[in-house]
Amino acid sequence: MTAAERVLRTLTIAACGLLFFLPLWWVTVSAVRPQEEIFAFLSPLSPWTLWPRNVTLAHVVELWSGPFARAIFNSMYVTVVTVVIGLVISAKAGFALAVLPFRFREGVFVVIVVSFLIPFDAIALPLFGIMRGYGLQNTYTGLILPGIGNGLAVFLLRQFFLGIPRELREAAMIDGMGWFGIFWRIYVPLSVPALISAGLILFVFQWQAYLWPLIIAPAPDYKVAAVAIAQFSDFYGTNYSLIFAGSFFVSIIPMLVLVVFQRFFAASIATSGSKD
């Protein structure tokens, strides 16, 4: 590449990045400007279209003192519990499938693989039909359960555990360590990157969930943020300031998680995408 080509390519890349970022920037700006200015600087376009002329945090305060605060709390609670429980049971299952010798190992592995080939949203309605019968509507349990049975997380961890040399566990067994010790003291500490990747899968699944929470937890006390934001007009009419402030807070949490853990996110992509 010549120097001119390089500059041109850099500018094109930056323009593409900014183009994708533009709607998010607009959300952020609209969240902190007075409501009457949200549509004020559009015709003709001006610098004030993309920069707040007046900044106010009034509706951010209003947002956090209203029912939406509860929805954000619900999302956080449900997501954290999902990630913690989901990681524990997925890691244990991945360990069993990678390390423990038992008879139906291949068969169980096939069951796990088939389970994540069926997309969850496709079977959400039949699952609702089942769960409603057990009184799980409008409960945290009902919201959390589908998130913890994640075959992809089990698969990812199994693949990683398979790569840990067996000499390590053989040495530990000679020292008298049991399977739980081997799992907890050897496999888990060696697998932090894979655990983060699996944790991200569980996190994204639960934070993004829309159809399932929409049907299993419609009551205001259990409504999660992704659903509440879609029903904003029920709470606030057409108060766009609050809609943007809500969108900002629902988005900023996963965006920060993505930026912080991007390295591991890319790693999980590499395992599921280009390898066997």
Added chain:
Amino acid sequence: MDRLRQPLTILAFLGPALLAVVLLRLWPAVFAVDLSLRPPRGEGYSLENYQFIFTDPQFLNSLVVTAIYSLIVNPLQIAIALALAVLMNVAVPLIGLWRTMVLLPVAIPQSVSAVVWGVGLRPDGPVNALVQALGFEPQRFLTSPDQALASIILIVSWIGVGYWMTFLLAGLQEIPRTLYEAARIDGASRWQQFRYVTLPQLRRTLTFVLVANTVANFLVFAPVQILTQGGPQGSTNLIMNEIYSQGFVIGDARSAAAATVVLVSFVLAVVSIQFRMMRAPEDEER
């Protein structure tokens, strides 16, 4: 090895996950098949629900809409994702930042993206402001039967393109540089390098992206349910929205189950094609 305690150990490790996966993923699928085969009235099993949905104009329309949508959105997203991946596969200042900016929309819940774009595409919203600034008439977007599906495609593409780009970037970075050097020595142009080195080397990644993207697009729900409810005039009634309105708005759980079985069959068919295509002839010869 302690024979007595061994099954308990396995159960302790494997039990919870296996139970969760079977009860929360596989059982509902079996339950849906069973429910879909129960006739609306009477006992036993029959294909009545399938007969009903395959003669129901609204369901048939949703299949047509989903087919048209898939035929446009998948090639479009993959072409853009591939172009972006090739463009961004270079070490320029702040490249990580620019890539992250393209990827960020995928982190946001789809319902939030739908709400935000819903405001953006309002008749007096910023997208129309831009359209007018470029000298065109303002458009109706989501309220027009001719433009609503295209608007949904715009929204889901903004969400998803960066995600698929990330896979393709990973694939591009695995292509050995020596292949390009050899091609250049043979006098290959940029286009020829792309056509005869990049594309063949990227085949596995592209196949994966094509299949995963197709499945993801079969399942698009939140933008449709939030912004158009399948309208105007059924023009955006994608299959997930049809299943939802069949099951929840109309309350016909058995027809919804039949439609679910049709959808899951489609998905499994697409995935099994992937497994075939991943094993291309040249791999087997090795």
